Structures are given as structure tokens and as C-alpha cells.
Amino acid sequence: MTTTQEKIAAGLERAFATHGFAEPNVETLRDAAGVSLRTLYKYMPSRANMVMAALEHRHQRYLAQVLNDLPDDPSEARSTLMDRVGAWMRTEAAHGCLFHAAVAADPGNASVRALLGRHKQEVALRAADATGLADQEVALLLVLEGLTQSWPLHRAEAVTAAKRLASALAAEMP
Structure with a gap:
């Protein structure tokens, strides 16, 4: 992506995370992207392109x-991973997973469903x-999805429970 595309994608990601996928009109999306309508449509010629760019930006x-530069020790990595997911939820996604929200907003969109699958598979x-x-x-x-979904209700307690569950998984390993 070019710098302009990245800027637009970042703004679109914020707009969709804040307003959902159904509410924002093109003016809201243009304002969030910080570009003219002409520039927005030059790089993202349709709303579907805007959604995909926002989700791809979110994925990266x-x-x-959350996943880069985790500690080398697996036990420390598990704890750090759960802490990072909790921090992500606190600062970026207090209402839940943006990928699931996108699928819920357009359940027949095969491209969005495929991106959700790719995101979750790569994370896993x-x-x-x-x-x-x-x-x-x-x-x-x-465990990670449970943490994400239970975060709005349980916050730090959800992180603690996720750490326990991940440790139990590790204890079952040969």
C-alpha cells in the first residue's frame, strides 16, 4: 500500500470501529480518511473496497x-499474549471483534468472510x-476468542481466566 492508501485505510478502520459498518455515510468515511471524496474513490472505488482496506489494516x-516480539519462553509468551489481547481490547476494540462485526453487517460477502477466516487462522x-x-x-x-468476547463484561478477570486456560492447555501437552 502507498502512504496515501495506508492513511485512508487507517481512517476507515477508525470510522468503522467507532460507527459500525452500516451507519457511516460516505462523508463520514471521507472525513475519517482525511482526504477529498475524489481521492477516497481513487484509492477505494467502492464501499466494499473501503471495508476490505479497513479490515486488512486492522489485521496488520x-x-x-499482539503477536510480534513475544517472549521466547512459551509460558511467558502465553501470559504476555493474553495481556496484549486485553490491552488491545481496552484501547482498540472494547465492543468486540471488528472482523465479526463486518461479517454480521454483510453476512453474504464472501470476501469479508474469507478475510475473517484468514485473520483468525493466522492469529491461531x-x-x-x-x-x-x-x-x-x-x-x-x-481461548483468545473467549477473551475477546468476554472482555466487555469481565475485563481484567477475562485476561486472568484466559491465562489459566492457556496454562491448562500447555499442561496437557506431552
């Missing part, structure tokens, strides 16, 4: 903030690798 930011694989839970990707993803 999530990977960088990278998290399992970093935390010593290879071959437990689905179970670890279930």
Missing part, C-alpha cells in the same frame, strides 16, 4: 501489536507457535 495492526497459528501450543491452534483460538 493486530498482528504487530502464530499464537500457538509462540506459546508452545503447536497442534492446539483451535483450542488456543477458542
Whole structure:
């Protein structure tokens, strides 16, 4: 992506995270992107392109903030991962997963569903690798998704519970 595309994608991500996918009109999206309407449509010729760019931007930011540079020790990595997901929820996603919200807003959109699948698969694989839970990707993803979904109700308690569950998964490993 070019710098202009990245700027637009970042603004669109913020707009969709704040307003959802149905509410923001093109003027709201243009304002969030910080560009003219002409420039917005030059880089993102349709609302569907805007949604995909916003979600792709979100995906890259999530990977960088939550999964990059985890500690080498698997136990420390599990704890750090859960803390980072909690921090992400506190600062970026207090209302839940933006990818799930996008699918809920447009359930027939195969591209959005595919991006949701790619995002979750990459998170699961990278998290399992970093935390010593290879071959437990689905179970670890279930813990991470549970943390994400329970965060609005339980906050720090959800992080603590997720750490316990991840430790229990590790204890079951041969």
C-alpha cells in the first residue's frame, strides 16, 4: 500500500470501529480518511473496497501489536499474549471483534468472510507457535476468542481466566 492508501485505510478502520459498518455515510468515511471524496474513490472505488482496506489494516495492526516480539519462553509468551489481547481490547476494540462485526453487517460477502477466516487462522497459528501450543491452534483460538468476547463484561478477570486456560492447555501437552 502507498502512504496515501495506508492513511485512508487507517481512517476507515477508525470510522468503522467507532460507527459500525452500516451507519457511516460516505462523508463520514471521507472525513475519517482525511482526504477529498475524489481521492477516497481513487484509492477505494467502492464501499466494499473501503471495508476490505479497513479490515486488512486492522489485521496488520493486530498482528504487530499482539503477536510480534513475544517472549521466547512459551509460558511467558502465553501470559504476555493474553495481556496484549486485553490491552488491545481496552484501547482498540472494547465492543468486540471488528472482523465479526463486518461479517454480521454483510453476512453474504464472501470476501469479508474469507478475510475473517484468514485473520483468525493466522492469529491461531502464530499464537500457538509462540506459546508452545503447536497442534492446539483451535483450542488456543477458542481461548483468545473467549477473551475477546468476554472482555466487555469481565475485563481484567477475562485476561486472568484466559491465562489459566492457556496454562491448562500447555499442561496437557506431552
